[in-house]
Amino acid sequence: xxxxxxxxxxxxxxxxxxxxxxxxxxxxxxxxxxxxxxxxxxxxxxxxxxxxxxxxxxxxxxxxxxxxxxxxxxxxxxxxxxxxxxxxxxxxxxxxxxxxxxxxxxxxxxxxxxxxxxxxxxxxxxxxxxxxxxxxxxxxxxxxxxxxxxxxxxxxxxxxxxxxxxxxxxxxxxxxxxxxxx
Amino acid sequence: xxxxxxxxxxxxxxxxxxxxxxxxxxxxxxxxxxxxxxxxxxxxxxxxxxxxxxxxxxxxxxxxxxxxxxxxxxxxxxxxxxxxxxxxxxxxxxxxxxxxxxxxxxxxxxxxxxxxxxxxxxxxxxxxxxxxxxxxxxxxxxxxxxxxxxxxxxxxxxxxxxxxxxxxxxxxxxxxxxxxxxxxxxxxxxxxxxxxxxxxxxxxxxxxxxxxxxxxxxxxxxxxx
Numbered sequence: 001x002x003x004x005x006x007x008x009x010x011x012x013x014x015x016x017x018x019x020x021x022x023x024x025x026x027x028x029x030x031x032x033x034x035x036x037x038x039x040x041x042x043x044x045x046x047x048x049x050x051x052x053x054x055x056x057x058x059x060x061x062x063x064x065x066x067x068x069x070x071x072x073x074x075x076x077x078x079x080x081x082x083x084x085x086x087x088x089x090x091x092x093x094x095x096x097x098x099x100x101x102x103x104x105x106x107x108x109x110x111x112x113x114x115x116x117x118x119x120x121x122x123x124x125x126x127x128x129x130x131x132x133x134x135x136x137x138x139x140x141x142x143x144x145x146x147x148x149x150x151x152x153x154x155x156x157x158x159x160x161x162x163x164x165x166x167x168x169x170x171x172x173x174x175x176x177x178x179x180x181x182x
Numbered sequence: 183x184x185x186x187x188x189x190x191x192x193x194x195x196x197x198x199x200x201x202x203x204x205x206x207x208x209x210x211x212x213x214x215x216x217x218x219x220x221x222x223x224x225x226x227x228x229x230x231x232x233x234x235x236x237x238x239x240x241x242x243x244x245x246x247x248x249x250x251x252x253x254x255x256x257x258x259x260x261x262x263x264x265x266x267x268x269x270x271x272x273x274x275x276x277x278x279x280x281x282x283x284x285x286x287x288x289x290x291x292x293x294x295x296x297x298x299x300x301x302x303x304x305x306x307x308x309x310x311x312x313x314x315x316x317x318x319x320x321x322x323x324x325x326x327x328x329x330x331x332x333x334x335x336x337x338x339x340x341x342x343x344x345x346x347x348x349x350x351x352x353x354x355x356x357x358x359x360x361x362x363x364x365x366x367x368x369x370x371x372x373x374x375x376x377x378x379x380x381x382x383x384x385x386x387x388x389x390x391x392x393x394x395x396x397x398x399x400x401x402x403x404x405x406x407x
Contacts, residue, residue, distance in 0.1 A: 014239030018232050025231075026222040033220055043227050050235055054242070115216060134217035162209045 004062055011058055021050060024068070028075055031135040034115055035079045049078045069145035072136050076128070076146060118165055126161035129154055341398040343374060350376030350391035353400050357381040358389075368392065373401070 006023075009016035028049060033042045052074050060070055119127045125147070132143045140158075144151045223231075341349070347360040359381035366375045373392040380387040390403040 012243065014236045014243065017239045018236045021232055021235055025228055029223040030217065030220045034217070043223070043231075046223065047231055047234075050231060051238065054235055054239055115220065130213070134213045135220065137214075158210075162213065165213070166209055 003067060007057070007060065007062060007067055011060075017054060017057070024071060025050075027135070027137050028071070031072070031075055031131055032079060034119075034131060034135045036082065041082070045078055045082055049075050052078065065145045066142050068136075068138055069142040072132060072138060072142070072146050075136070076132075118168060121168060122161050122164055126157050126164070129157040130161045130165075133158060341374065341393060341395055345398065346374035346376055346393040346395075349393050349398055349400050350374075350378055353391050353402055354378055354387070354389055356387050358387075361388075365395065366392070372396070375403075 003023075006016055006020055010020045025046075029042065029046050032045050032049070033039070036042050036045060053071060056074075060067065064070070065073070119130060122130065128147065129143055132138045132146055133140075138146070140151050140154050144154045147154065149157075222228075343363050347363055351358045351360065357380065358378040361377040361379050363377070364375050366373055372395040374395060376391045376393060378387075378389045378391060392401040392403055393399070394401075
């Protein structure tokens, strides 16, 4: 079914809202997981996000933001609220180390840790753009709508972020080589 | 990270997806691949949350429409409009016949005291031609619960300052506050000049009432508005 119709139905049909949820739950969860780290905290935030979306979907108008951008604005704000309420700022890159006990670390968690460390070198805006793009799987126009920037500006942010990540990668590669030699 | 390294090695391929520079397209794809390895929600969580959401949605649909913020604001707007309207109405000239005296020359005395001609006015007992509002007009109970008619205004006893204030307040058709009382002499007679103003919100009505110190007969001076 076309997404616009699904959203229109979701406003009055609970089952259709369930279908909409299925469409986005993975992307929302991954975004929050990378930002927060801990699975339990992630689940709490994700639940909160979906209840907020349910509460305000009546007010959503597709002539404004695309739905993905609307939803991810809620997502992004909810994660910010989470950190604001905790009143502690855990820098990206340290999230997993601080929140996940060693025995809970799986390959997937290690991937999150690796991603977080890489993102730690980016500016806030670059990091947000990268997360929306790759964890949220949003299109450039949707990211632009969430960040309130032009598509060109978002492309610029992502390009610089990818270059930065690649530079880091080069460094990592050199380290690996040196480790092999030694 | 491994994916990004591979992408770096295989970069510079053709294509221009999403406006990225060619050498970053592979990095873009690699990043997608890297993030795809982040685990999604567990099946239990996904199912449980969906069930809770659907249940909440059903309750929400069944629930009667609550007053939204916008509706509340609409009500507040209406109330504000009413208050404004009342304010504007009170700015308009007062058409009460008791409040708008027909001014006439004050006769031979040259007094500043105004004369009035309404059914509630009687001629001044001294025959000066000066019409005054009688105590009958002030028969309504004033704020202190004391009626002007109850006051002892018989000649000779004199009218106290406080009684003069009460008499004066009964002469106007708005809630009046006494701003000041002073004894004055007009045409050889002694009066209490009571300055009144509107008590509370509204147009700042202002009147001076002369109350005869001996008889208690009130005379509304020219409106100060």
